[in-house]
Amino acid sequence: MTCPECGSEQVTFEVPDDLREYLPEETEFAALCTHCLTLEPAESAPEESPDFGAVSDAFPDGEVGVDMAIAVGLLDSLALYRSEIEALLERVERGGTDPLLVLDRLATDSKLDPAFDADRRRTQAEQLLYG
Numbered sequence: 001m002t003c004p005e006c007g008s009e010q011v012t013f014e015v016p017d018d019l020r021e022y023l024p025e026e027t028e029f030a031a032l033c034t035h036c037l038t039l040e041p042a043e044s045a046p047e048e049s050p051d052f053g054a055v056s057d058a059f060p061d062g063e064v065g066v067d068m069a070i071a072v073g074l075l076d077s078l079a080l081y082r083s084e085i086e087a088l089l090e091r092v093e094r095g096g097t098d099p100l101l102v103l104d105r106l107a108t109d110s111k112l113d114p115a116f117d118a119d120r121r122r123t124q125a126e127q128l129l130y131g
Helices: 017-022 062-077 082-094 099-108 118-130
Strands: 010-014 029-033 039-042
Touching: 010 039, 010 062, 017 062, 017 082, 029 062, 039 062, 062 082, 062 099, 082 099, 082 118, 099 118
Parallel strands: none
Antiparallel strands: 010 029, 029 039
């Protein structure tokens, strides 16, 4: 799949039932752009685990990667999805990954051009997590 925003490749993944409520529209599958980090609904996803390493080496694998992908995809609309982002980042943290470190690394990754101000969103994410 290619991103409708920038034309780059996307990582598609299955969205577990308990995470669908966090998405702007409930969907079984989603796709995260490997360049602009835009999140879109998808029609399908490969059966194997998603390769979030295609986005960045900073991304965690497995379920925590899905949590992080959805959180990152929502960061361009922080005002609308504040509580969802907070809950997802807390899940990432409980899963053993430092979400702020992931955001730091995404902000400095030269192959990425996020659709949001990564440095500013990282600061705001820290405020969500630690008040």
